[in-house]
Amino acid sequence: MISQVTIIAPGLLGASLGKALHANQLAERITIWARRAETRLDAADQDWCHNAAETPECAVAGARIVVICTPVEAIAPMVARIAAHLPDDAIVTDVGSTKSLIARVCTQTLQATAATFVGSHPMAGSEKTGMRNADADLFRGKPCLVTPLPETSEPAVRAVVAFWRNLGMEVASLNPEKHDEIVAHVSHLPHVLASVLSAQLGTRDASWRHFSGNGLADTTRIAAGSPALWKSILEQNREEVLRALDGFDTELQSLRSALANEDWFTVLNLLERGKAFRDKLTPVRRDGGPEHTP
Amino acid sequence: MISQVTIIAPGLLGASLGKALHANQLAERITIWARRAETRLDAADQDWCHNAAETPECAVAGARIVVICTPVEAIAPMVARIAAHLPDDAIVTDVGSTKSLIARVCTQTLQATAATFVGSHPMAGSEKTGMRNADADLFRGKPCLVTPLPETSEPAVRAVVAFWRNLGMEVASLNPEKHDEIVAHVSHLPHVLASVLSAQLGTRDASWRHFSGNGLADTTRIAAGSPALWKSILEQNREEVLRALDGFDTELQSLRSALANEDWFTVLNLLERGKAFRDKLTPVRRDGGPEHTP
Numbered sequence: 408m409i410s411q412v413t414i415i416a417p418g419l420l421g422a423s424l425g426k427a428l429h430a431n432q433l434a435e436r437i438t439i440w441a442r443r444a445e446t447r448l449d450a451a452d453q454d455w456c457h458n459a460a461e462t463p464e465c466a467v468a469g470a471r472i473v474v475i476c477t478p479v480e481a482i483a484p485m486v487a488r489i490a491a492h493l494p495d496d497a498i499v500t501d502v503g504s505t506k507s508l509i510a511r512v513c514t515q516t517l518q519a520t521a522a523t524f525v526g527s528h529p530m531a532g533s534e535k536t537g538m539r540n541a542d543a544d545l546f547r548g549k550p551c552l553v554t555p556l557p558e559t560s561e562p563a564v565r566a567v568v569a570f571w572r573n574l575g576m577e578v579a580s581l582n583p584e585k586h587d588e589i590v591a592h593v594s595h596l597p598h599v600l601a602s603v604l605s606a607q608l609g610t611r612d613a614s615w616r617h618f619s620g621n622g623l624a625d626t627t628r629i630a631a632g633s634p635a636l637w638k639s640i641l642e643q644n645r646e647e648v649l650r651a652l653d654g655f656d657t658e659l660q661s662l663r664s665a666l667a668n669e670d671w672f673t674v675l676n677l678l679e680r681g682k683a684f685r686d687k688l689t690p691v692r693r694d695g696g697p698e699h700t701p
Numbered sequence: 702m703i704s705q706v707t708i709i710a711p712g713l714l715g716a717s718l719g720k721a722l723h724a725n726q727l728a729e730r731i732t733i734w735a736r737r738a739e740t741r742l743d744a745a746d747q748d749w750c751h752n753a754a755e756t757p758e759c760a761v762a763g764a765r766i767v768v769i770c771t772p773v774e775a776i777a778p779m780v781a782r783i784a785a786h787l788p789d790d791a792i793v794t795d796v797g798s799t800k801s802l803i804a805r806v807c808t809q810t811l812q813a814t815a816a817t818f819v820g821s822h823p824m825a826g827s828e829k830t831g832m833r834n835a836d837a838d839l840f841r842g843k844p845c846l847v848t849p850l851p852e853t854s855e856p857a858v859r860a861v862v863a864f865w866r867n868l869g870m871e872v873a874s875l876n877p878e879k880h881d882e883i884v885a886h887v888s889h890l891p892h893v894l895a896s897v898l899s900a901q902l903g904t905r906d907a908s909w910r911h912f913s914g915n916g917l918a919d920t921t922r923i924a925a926g927s928p929a930l931w932k933s934i935l936e937q938n939r940e941e942v943l944r945a946l947d948g949f950d951t952e953l954q955s956l957r958s959a960l961a962n963e964d965w966f967t968v969l970n971l972l973e974r975g976k977a978f979r980d981k982l983t984p985v986r987r988d989g990g991p992e993h994t995p
Contacts, residue, residue, distance in 0.1 A: 603971065605974070609974050
């Protein structure tokens with residue numbers, strides 16, 4: 408059992424984490440800090456929350472593990488803010504969906520302390536947000552990527568891997584650059600395409616949407632996500648997203664040429680390759696519920 | 702009540718049509734023809750099917766309305782095959798998801814006869830296929846586009862509009878070129894993008910798919926559709942699909958430049974426009990069941 412877990416900025420993910428730690432008796436004490444006083448009061452009312460601190464500096468006092476659940480652009484500033492207040496040997500992790508920049512900056516920030524940063528990306532977000540949608544089972548069966556740097560202390564990495572695994576997650580460890588390359592392709596690129604398609608159709612006659620079906624609805628569903636949140640993700644992972652876009656563009660231009668030249672062999676081949684990939688996508692999380700993080 | 706409806710090639714749509722006509726007592730007699738003898742035998746066993754003819758020429762004898770339910774590339778050849786055997790004043794329609802080429806060729810084919818062609822696109826397909834998934838309620842509440850040419854006889858158009866409306870469909874009438882432009886954007890373009898994204902991801906490390914979530918699963922779902930069927934649709938609607946791709950590409954390149962130049966105002970604006978369109982997509986057919994035709 409972990410003596411104290413501190414959750415900074417408990418929204419859907421952070422509050423679900425608190426509930427899950429409590430339900431599985433994994434932490435003796437759970438402390439939170441939230442920017443809004445109302446959220447702190449709400450949290451203090453819940454059975455999983457033992458202490459809602461007034462400041463992040465106070466919240467990390469006594470913590471064995473600190474989990475930063477802010478939007479991606481606020482993670483490194485928060486680590487800088489709490490650095491001097493962390494107990495010796497504390498481990499700081501996060502739930503951000505980009506990792507390269509965060510891992511580098513936060514590791515550097517904590518170099519002068521006896522605490523360690525180990526980045527995490529639990530892939531258990533939802534289109535729902537906020538503490539009131541929190542769910543103790545949010546993490547169960549979902550993938551979690553833990554992204555140490557080469558110099559990160561082994562025991563700290565093992566502790567973070569165990570932390571998520573104890574919540575039922577399927578944990579893999581890989582370097583932050585590889586993480587960002589993968590999510591640029593399997594998460595950020597699909598989001599960008601859904602947004603571009605939706606934005607483009609938004610320039611057309613408004614009546615057209617009445618003639619669309621579930622195909623368009625599914626293809627564009629993630630475009631309904633928060634623009635501010637996604638802008639931050641694209642900012643943090645700009646270079647990898649650009650590379651993923653280039654790969655997509657090469658394939659798209661090849662299909663476009665094939666259509667223009669009536670090269671139906673190439674068109675059919677692309678449709679078949681697309682089907683082959685889609686048919687193999689494991690439906691592990693097709694439970695009708697949560698979707699991919701952010 | 703219609704004296705006789707003949708359904709050529711009853712798969713999911715055609716057999717659902719037979720069931721729906723029977724359940725709503727809209728036809729005195731329903732005759733079918735299917736290419737495979739086994740399908741003809743299966744149909745003959747069902748209470749909605751009064752006659753499973755041995756040839757399409759025999760199947761149309763006595764028909765008031767003939768509905769061609771073959772894949773799009775086989776519709777015009779089938780109309781040519783049955784033309785000389787159609788009763789006077791018979792109306793021929795179809796369920797194809799492209800309309801321009803089909804309406805032009807089929808109208809010309811029937812010019813020498815006393816029968817009339819009026820194209821239809823009931824948007825009530827599903828990823829399920831075949832007679833055994835047929836559902837008498839498949840059409841209820843879904844859109845249907847009826848696509849007469851300027852010279853098509855008014856009474857025939859009214860009869861086809863009434864035919865689909867009596868099955869509970871929301872029928873709109875528009876010219877075949879406009880139909881093809883709209884579906885190129887709201888159906889064929891999303892399909893192409895889902896296929897290109899899937900094909901592209903299929904070239905990457907096979908382990909990556911384990912790190913994806915419901916976002917990718919939804920965005921690529923339609924890429925699992927039949928490559929042969931979709932190749933035919935792209936063949937029939939090639940020019941409009943190319944135009945829709947151009948519009949998409951303009952928007953994509955503008956986002957790409959904004960990302961490359963760190964022009965976050967433009968990125969945020971595009972994400973916001975995408976969300977605005979998606980938020981307004983009417984969830985009329987989000988019943989977890991059928992999707993867009995084909």
